[in-house]
Amino acid sequence: MDIKIHARTRNWALIVCLLFLQACASTSTIQTARMQYYSGQPDRALETLDGVNPDSKNRLLVQFDKGTIAFSEGRYRESSRALLQASETIKQLDFISVSEQSTALVTNDWATTYRGEYSERLWVHSLQMMNFLLLNEPESAAVEARQAIKLLDTHTKALRKDWFTRALVALSLEEANQLDSAHIEYNKLHQDADHVEGVARLAWNNAKRLGRKQAMKKIASGRDFNTIDSSIVVFVDTGRIPTKLVGSIPIDTDQFIAFPIYPEYPAISKEINVSLNGEAIPSAPITTNLISVARSSLSERGNKIALKSVVRAGVKNSIAKEARKEDTLLGMFVTAALYISELPDTRSWETLPGQLSMLVIPVKPGTHTLSVEVGSGSSRRTVMLDDINVQPGQRVFRTLNKATAAATSPETTPVTVPAAAPASTNAAAALAASAN
Amino acid sequence: MKMLINQRTMRLAVIALLSVGIMGCAATTRNIDPESEIHYDANYDFSDKKEIVDKLVGSLLTTTQINTSVEKPILIAYGIANETSEHINTGGISDDIRLKLIQANKYRFLNREQRVNVNAETEYQQAGYVAVADQIKTGRQLGADYILAGTLRSIEKAQPRQWRLNKKKLVFYSMNLELTNLETGEISWADSVEIARESSQPIFRW
Numbered sequence: 001m002d003i004k005i006h007a008r009t010r011n012w013a014l015i016v017c018l019l020f021l022q023a024c025a026s027t028s029t030i031q032t033a034r035m036q037y038y039s040g041q042p043d044r045a046l047e048t049l050d051g052v053n054p055d056s057k058n059r060l061l062v063q064f065d066k067g068t069i070a071f072s073e074g075r076y077r078e079s080s081r082a083l084l085q086a087s088e089t090i091k092q093l094d095f096i097s098v099s100e101q102s103t104a105l106v107t108n109d110w111a112t113t114y115r116g117e118y119s120e121r122l123w124v125h126s127l128q129m130m131n132f133l134l135l136n137e138p139e140s141a142a143v144e145a146r147q148a149i150k151l152l153d154t155h156t157k158a159l160r161k162d163w164f165t166r167a168l169v170a171l172s173l174e175e176a177n178q179l180d181s182a183h184i185e186y187n188k189l190h191q192d193a194d195h196v197e198g199v200a201r202l203a204w205n206n207a208k209r210l211g212r213k214q215a216m217k218k219i220a221s222g223r224d225f226n227t228i229d230s231s232i233v234v235f236v237d238t239g240r241i242p243t244k245l246v247g248s249i250p251i252d253t254d255q256f257i258a259f260p261i262y263p264e265y266p267a268i269s270k271e272i273n274v275s276l277n278g279e280a281i282p283s284a285p286i287t288t289n290l291i292s293v294a295r296s297s298l299s300e301r302g303n304k305i306a307l308k309s310v311v312r313a314g315v316k317n318s319i320a321k322e323a324r325k326e327d328t329l330l331g332m333f334v335t336a337a338l339y340i341s342e343l344p345d346t347r348s349w350e351t352l353p354g355q356l357s358m359l360v361i362p363v364k365p366g367t368h369t370l371s372v373e374v375g376s377g378s379s380r381r382t383v384m385l386d387d388i389n390v391q392p393g394q395r396v397f398r399t400l401n402k403a404t405a406a407a408t409s410p411e412t413t414p415v416t417v418p419a420a421a422p423a424s425t426n427a428a429a430a431l432a433a434s435a436n
Numbered sequence: 437m438k439m440l441i442n443q444r445t446m447r448l449a450v451i452a453l454l455s456v457g458i459m460g461c462a463a464t465t466r467n468i469d470p471e472s473e474i475h476y477d478a479n480y481d482f483s484d485k486k487e488i489v490d491k492l493v494g495s496l497l498t499t500t501q502i503n504t505s506v507e508k509p510i511l512i513a514y515g516i517a518n519e520t521s522e523h524i525n526t527g528g529i530s531d532d533i534r535l536k537l538i539q540a541n542k543y544r545f546l547n548r549e550q551r552v553n554v555n556a557e558t559e560y561q562q563a564g565y566v567a568v569a570d571q572i573k574t575g576r577q578l579g580a581d582y583i584l585a586g587t588l589r590s591i592e593k594a595q596p597r598q599w600r601l602n603k604k605k606l607v608f609y610s611m612n613l614e615l616t617n618l619e620t621g622e623i624s625w626a627d628s629v630e631i632a633r634e635s636s637q638p639i640f641r642w
Contacts, residue, residue: 084523094603094637095603095637095638095639095640095641096639096640096641097641098640098641098642099642139517139518140523142518142519143518143521143522143523146520146521147521150521150592176517176519178519181519
């Protein structure tokens with residue numbers, strides 16, 4: 001009888017260890033790919049990501065990373081395909097898996113399939129909108145914009161300060177000539193971010209295209225705006241989003257609750273200086289510090305994470321007690337295994353930039369050269385965008401990545417976020433071939 | 437004896453389980469009647485496209501607002517704008533509408549998508565590579581009487597958050613199609629098709 005119970009307890013311990021190892025398998029491959037990417041080997045990184053089992057619990061992270069890496073290389077179509085898969089994966093995972101949640105109750109959340117934070121789900125659409133606009137497919141960008149609106153409406157509190165994405169949503173709708181829908185989004189954004197000059201300019205211009213004089217007057221509120229007829233829109237991404245860290249609260253001498261947190265430090269905005277055809281001009285960037293939005297998004301899930309951690313602590317405590325009753329040594333082993341397995345789920349989309357900005361630069365029709373300097377303090381880089389041909393009434397989209405940048409000055413020092421992350425010039429990108 | 441029966445039973449059980457497992461996992465392929473209506477979820481699919489095309493073509497073929505009895509009107513398709521939140525290739529809708537109208541022999545269509553190729557081919561022929569007698573004559577292309585264009589829209593509504601076992605989603609599709617008279621700018625004909633569908637999926641799965 002004793003042997004039977006001991007075997008069961010031992011099996012539990014083995015299961016705990018196996019599950020722990022299973023979670024490690026695909027994450028280590030993803031970490032390898034990320035290191036390859038940040039050490040300047042994007043193709044090797046993409047190959048490594050291709051090697052991850054497509055049914056892995058981390059498949060969403062693979063699709064996220066493929067999307068950002070391909071974008072940074074200017075391979076917008078490839079990036080958009082990966083992100084379209086990510087969108088599909090998110091839809092497919094929109095249910096609660098009883099088996100995974102049961103396993104997570106005796107191990108940790110690494111046993112569950114990664115579903116992405118609300119903010120990450122939104123940024124899939126942000127990148128897709130950029131990709132489609134860069135691929136000159138405004139109608140598809142507008143489709144992504146409407147998907148983003150759904151998320152923004154559902155998780156308003158967590159995502160409302162993502163000025164960049166919200167402006168991109170309105171801009172995408174405007175580009176697809178859906179001016180009324182764009183007007184609604186510009187209005188909502190302007191109410192929340194009336195201090196952002198770039199937002200007011202875009203909202204005013206769209207109201208003018210619609211002939212809504214009252215709205216124009218309200219948006220301008222005494223300011224003098226000029227009609228933007230032709231323009232160059234530049235997407236600027238800098239730095240790296242910090243990774244999630246481990247937070248924990250002890251609840252007993254041999255037990256604690258662990259949860260993911262984002263490091264608490266003030267996000268330092270990167271300055272952006274623009275020269276058009278050799279002359280410095282005001283840039284009025286519309287910027288989002290991704291860490292702020294990611295933090296709000298994680299805290300919206302905070303209650304759920306806390307509740308689950310408390311329940312898990314209770315379950316683990318019961319298992320350990322039962323094991324100790326049967327055999328002291330095995331009890332200690334099980335307690336140790338359960339203690340070690342109490343790891344918070346710190347998985348996240350780590351190839352995202354730290355800051356996303358949009359510059360809308362009014363220009364006269366013709367060919368232009370833009371110089372964009374990005375950075376803070378002594379850490380700056382300058383990117384030249386040559387031969388940008390703009391037709392009357394046209395909006396031309398550019399990023400600072402390899403595909404569109406003519407030259408990048410040697411960086412004085414790497415562009416970094418305070419987490420001492422290495423430099424990154426990756427932007428994010430987007431999307432895909434139409435379905436059906 | 438007892439042991440033997442147990443082993444036999446066990447073997448049979450294993451064989452039965454394996455058979456069920458193999459049959460259950462086997463890949464299958466079957467033809468589906470394109471006329472049948474099949475929906476796996478609430479989103480736009482082939483059956484919706486067929487319904488939209490059939491209804492709008494039927495309307496356009498029976499309308500009295502466009503006179504097709506004396507001379508077949510010449511149309512040019514300007515595509516269907518996708519204002520839904522799905523990546524739908526609306527080119528499939530406009531191609532099918534054009535195909536059915538051509539087959540009904542009541543309308544003529546200009547090929548807008550091939551204009552660049554038509555021009556390139558014409559220029560090639562005029563460049564001296566083709567015998568003069570065999571060259572096509574320029575300035576004889578037809579002019580369109582009407583622009584055919586439309587918009588596909590959708591409204592999606594998810595069930596509010598509450599304690600429940602199933603998640604319901606309501607999707608409403610509306611497809612408008614119109615003919616604009618190129619001479620007068622008037623919308624000479626317009627019609628729409630609406631499709632509303634509710635889907636439900638379990639919140640909990642194994």
